[in-house]
Amino acid sequence: MDDQLASRIEVKALTLSYGNDVVLDALSLPIPKGQITVLAGPNGCGKSTLLRAIRRLHAPQSGQVLLDAEDISKLNGKALGRKIGLLAQSPSAPQDMTVEELVRLGRYPHQAMLQPWSPGDDAAVAAAMAGTGVDTMKHRRIGSLSGGQLQRAWIAMVLAQETDTICLDEPVNHLDMAHQLDCLELVTKLNKEQGRTIVLVLHDLNLAARYADQLVFVAGGKVRERGAPEAMMRADLIAEVFSVNAEIITDPVHQRPICIPHRRA
Amino acid sequence: MTAIAATYDRGARVSLAKGWIYAGLVVAMGITMLMSLTLGYKVYSLGEVWAALTANDGSETATVIAGLRLPRALIAPLAGAALGMAGVLVQTLSRNRIASPDTLGLNAGASLAVVLATVVFGVQSLVGLSLAAATGALLTSVVVFGVAAGAGGLSPLKIVLVGVTFASLAHAVVEIILTSNEAQLQQLLFWLSGAFVDRPISLFYNGLPVVLVGAALAFVLSVALDAMQADDSTAASLGVPLVAVRGLAFLAVSLLTGAAVSMAGPVAFVGLVVPHIARRLVGLRHRHQLAAAALSGAIYATLADVAARFVIYPVEAPVGAITAVVGAVALLVLLMRRLA
Numbered sequence: 001m002d003d004q005l006a007s008r009i010e011v012k013a014l015t016l017s018y019g020n021d022v023v024l025d026a027l028s029l030p031i032p033k034g035q036i037t038v039l040a041g042p043n044g045c046g047k048s049t050l051l052r053a054i055r056r057l058h059a060p061q062s063g064q065v066l067l068d069a070e071d072i073s074k075l076n077g078k079a080l081g082r083k084i085g086l087l088a089q090s091p092s093a094p095q096d097m098t099v100e101e102l103v104r105l106g107r108y109p110h111q112a113m114l115q116p117w118s119p120g121d122d123a124a125v126a127a128a129m130a131g132t133g134v135d136t137m138k139h140r141r142i143g144s145l146s147g148g149q150l151q152r153a154w155i156a157m158v159l160a161q162e163t164d165t166i167c168l169d170e171p172v173n174h175l176d177m178a179h180q181l182d183c184l185e186l187v188t189k190l191n192k193e194q195g196r197t198i199v200l201v202l203h204d205l206n207l208a209a210r211y212a213d214q215l216v217f218v219a220g221g222k223v224r225e226r227g228a229p230e231a232m233m234r235a236d237l238i239a240e241v242f243s244v245n246a247e248i249i250t251d252p253v254h255q256r257p258i259c260i261p262h263r264r265a
Numbered sequence: 266m267t268a269i270a271a272t273y274d275r276g277a278r279v280s281l282a283k284g285w286i287y288a289g290l291v292v293a294m295g296i297t298m299l300m301s302l303t304l305g306y307k308v309y310s311l312g313e314v315w316a317a318l319t320a321n322d323g324s325e326t327a328t329v330i331a332g333l334r335l336p337r338a339l340i341a342p343l344a345g346a347a348l349g350m351a352g353v354l355v356q357t358l359s360r361n362r363i364a365s366p367d368t369l370g371l372n373a374g375a376s377l378a379v380v381l382a383t384v385v386f387g388v389q390s391l392v393g394l395s396l397a398a399a400t401g402a403l404l405t406s407v408v409v410f411g412v413a414a415g416a417g418g419l420s421p422l423k424i425v426l427v428g429v430t431f432a433s434l435a436h437a438v439v440e441i442i443l444t445s446n447e448a449q450l451q452q453l454l455f456w457l458s459g460a461f462v463d464r465p466i467s468l469f470y471n472g473l474p475v476v477l478v479g480a481a482l483a484f485v486l487s488v489a490l491d492a493m494q495a496d497d498s499t500a501a502s503l504g505v506p507l508v509a510v511r512g513l514a515f516l517a518v519s520l521l522t523g524a525a526v527s528m529a530g531p532v533a534f535v536g537l538v539v540p541h542i543a544r545r546l547v548g549l550r551h552r553h554q555l556a557a558a559a560l561s562g563a564i565y566a567t568l569a570d571v572a573a574r575f576v577i578y579p580v581e582a583p584v585g586a587i588t589a590v591v592g593a594v595a596l597l598v599l600l601m602r603r604l605a
Contacts, residue, residue: 052498055502057501057502076504077501077505077506079504080504081502081503081504084502085502086498086499086502088496088499088502089498091495091496091498091499092495092499093494093495093496094362094494094549096549097494097549098548101548101549102495104491104550105491105494105495105499105503106503108489108491108492108503108504109503109504111488113485113488157499
């Protein structure tokens, strides 16, 4: 991917609340371009909300999200849809929609009202389906897919958006171990081969440590600490953020830190 | 290169298939309209129909064809097309395959508005009554979605429950008004019977522009509606302005439903059945869903109108009863599938 297309996102003192509940409290976070940033933290810490705020699905009370030093609240919806893609948590579409019809939805931000579907749209859809391996099932209805296939079809939909930043909210939630790896390897491939900036919310700390370039612990609506997984996977920090006493060892295969939880702290 | 050629071939075949489907639908619509002109208590030949339409000689045959058969041969397909498109829109907006202008109470709301406009405000003009019907449909959609949302979320079944409840309420109010306004009973029953028979042709000319505006609006929104088949988060992250698209789409639904009700009264369940046929034929993209629903809605309504002339021959059955029976069966099947 063209380097100039890659954008840098910076979250600046973002405060966001639902009613009286402050979910994000003056949270600041740089998201380096071309890297995989993983947001982790206990339930209700605000990590999903942060991800959604990065795509402007929630309006903040104060603070900004900057994209290439420009406040995203000044961009229109379609323009932002060409820059940041988001795969929501448990997305849904009609069961009788075909894989190809689903992936085509990703072209929405590239289409103008009444403008006909272009060869460029076709190429993007084909590339997205090929890149995720769903091209062989493009005429199948999504209701007939397995969980892993369905998730790949959804990722293809986001890929067809051709954004240089892709946010995925708990993409491996309902997948078995093999498909969790499939999904995250696919995401890593998009990052390494196409230079796309990836922001993930993951619950599994060991998967987070394995795939993250930047690991971010969110707690109490703030960034508690961020850094390389090796620096972040410390017993004291995990005890504080996740309320779990854990031992950290190094994965002998990937040389990444792994956390072995003992008991609640 | 081979791969590109293969992809191209597949794409071409698909569009060719759609072309044939549309051609077939247009031909079928033409045939049903000819059936509507020729078949009935008395069967006329195509020659008699042609003669009556090109040169009305004042004979009984010409009067029946031009004055009675022609209006219903035009109004039935137009109302069917409008309800078919309205059904597609409503099913997408509520993400609910058992939604329709009927199950959301829009037909009933439009009927109530027509009755109120006549009895309370003394509206007589066709334009005024059409406006009342569209306004009634629009207000009903606001009320039904408002109540369903207030009751905690827009779940498919909840919307339909609220819609059906509102429809019974509207029917009850209509009954009360009619019982206490016997003078206007005859004229209003004309609206409320849900039929294409005995409609003046002016209703067609009056309804046509409203349907065209509603259809144009729907087609302009079609790409956004495609994206809105996914959940709100996904649609919003693609850049769909959800509130604006919903608002405009409901305006289109109201125009289409209002036009259909102003022409034919509440013809039951056309908007429920037709979108299912359309999606089977052309898939889920709205450009195609809407076009196929318009054509198959026209065919369905016209066929039902022709069937109404023969099911209890020589007496004519109300067409609304026929579409209600077909629609009720379809609704039961869909409900059982949903619950299974």
